[in-house]
Amino acid sequence: MIFKTTIKKICSIMAATMIGFTLVFSSTTSSIVEAAKAKSQAEQEVEKYSLKELNTTKEGQRALYNYYCEAMGVNSDPNKNARLNSIMSTLSNAVSSIDPTIKKLPYVYFVNNNTSLNAFCSLGHVMSVNSGTFDSIINDDELAVVIGHEMGHGQKDHPYKGTKATQQKVLLANIGANIAGAVVGSAGSILTDLTAGILLNQSIAHGTKSQEKEADSLAFDYILNTNYNPGACAAIWQRFIDISGTAIQTKTEMFFSPSDHPNNVARRDRYVQKLYEYSGKKVTVKETSRSTVNKKIITKTKLIVNGKDFMETVATNGMSAAERSYFILGNLAVAYHRGYNKSNARVEGGTVYLGAQPIIAPVEGEGTAQDIADRLNQIK
Numbered sequence: 001m002i003f004k005t006t007i008k009k010i011c012s013i014m015a016a017t018m019i020g021f022t023l024v025f026s027s028t029t030s031s032i033v034e035a036a037k038a039k040s041q042a043e044q045e046v047e048k049y050s051l052k053e054l055n056t057t058k059e060g061q062r063a064l065y066n067y068y069c070e071a072m073g074v075n076s077d078p079n080k081n082a083r084l085n086s087i088m089s090t091l092s093n094a095v096s097s098i099d100p101t102i103k104k105l106p107y108v109y110f111v112n113n114n115t116s117l118n119a120f121c122s123l124g125h126v127m128s129v130n131s132g133t134f135d136s137i138i139n140d141d142e143l144a145v146v147i148g149h150e151m152g153h154g155q156k157d158h159p160y161k162g163t164k165a166t167q168q169k170v171l172l173a174n175i176g177a178n179i180a181g182a183v184v185g186s187a188g189s190i191l192t193d194l195t196a197g198i199l200l201n202q203s204i205a206h207g208t209k210s211q212e213k214e215a216d217s218l219a220f221d222y223i224l225n226t227n228y229n230p231g232a233c234a235a236i237w238q239r240f241i242d243i244s245g246t247a248i249q250t251k252t253e254m255f256f257s258p259s260d261h262p263n264n265v266a267r268r269d270r271y272v273q274k275l276y277e278y279s280g281k282k283v284t285v286k287e288t289s290r291s292t293v294n295k296k297i298i299t300k301t302k303l304i305v306n307g308k309d310f311m312e313t314v315a316t317n318g319m320s321a322a323e324r325s326y327f328i329l330g331n332l333a334v335a336y337h338r339g340y341n342k343s344n345a346r347v348e349g350g351t352v353y354l355g356a357q358p359i360i361a362p363v364e365g366e367g368t369a370q371d372i373a374d375r376l377n378q379i380k
Helices: 002-024 029-056 058-072 078-098 100-104 131-136 140-155 158-179 184-204 209-224 232-244 264-278 321-337 369-379
Strands: 108-112 119-122 126-130 283-293 296-305 308-311 345-348 351-354 357-360
Touching: 029 058, 029 158, 058 108, 058 126, 078 100, 078 108, 078 131, 078 140, 078 209, 108 131, 119 140, 119 158, 126 131, 126 140, 131 140, 140 158, 140 209, 140 232, 158 209, 209 232, 209 264, 232 264, 232 296, 232 321, 264 283, 264 321, 283 321, 296 321, 308 369, 321 357, 345 369, 351 369, 357 369
Parallel strands: 108 126
Antiparallel strands: 119 126, 283 296, 296 308, 345 351, 351 357
């Protein structure tokens, strides 16, 4: 109902403004000044009702949520919804510990029917994840990074900042065409669709280059306040590289893909640097080679501990060797950050531990768990 009630207010003011401006356009200077003031008032009303109310109230949030559900369709797959519910619950608690303002307007969200790989956060903390995303990202740690990134946009009000100027400009430009001779109800309907359409398009396009970097950084901070593996922050970008290559734009719709955004490798490597610093500058991953085989990017990496070669990983369970290495890096970074490196690495049930932190359960081609533990003890 918010669109119908608030847009009517805009329509009434806009209609009066347009009539007034037409009547005085060729009159005195003072009349022109008054008309300009009236137009300014109309702009303020567009801002007040079509953005601020949508962005800060539960009524506005519900209106946008309902519009997006109808526009995109709601996917009821129980597994996908269960994954999203679990991740949103965990991340909301993590965000709250860093930024309590989330409590003012908790996120609402849904799985939509789009089969491509994407997600978005709009005004009013309304989020949606494409159903195809769950098919492409089977690991919840990586999916949490994607969702955490979107929550970063929401917490820093990027959707509002990105939409504000565009929405006002387009709405005001359409006033003359849509208000003239129209009944308030029909004009309100036109502006309702116009406003929501702008918001949806802006949200799916994500933010600017600087906003993307900020959201990436916040996602890392959020993940650190959960039990998700922080190495997933780099791993998800390696997965994107494995899927689509190093280019920013691809034939399929990918996360955060506008052409002015940082490329996949740069974003992955920024996370590697964050993990290096988080570990006390003790562990990192070095890319040793990259090649193309059957149109797929094949990346080889080596884990480095205290500046010394530790191990190379192999591909397993639908995960490339390089992607897997970033999860092991995350485990090592947590272990060093918490001081577990003061204990000797040991093997329990086929898994290498450093203190209380599991590091790796090696698969065929990576050597035995005991060999890996012995090597880690020699260089840690």
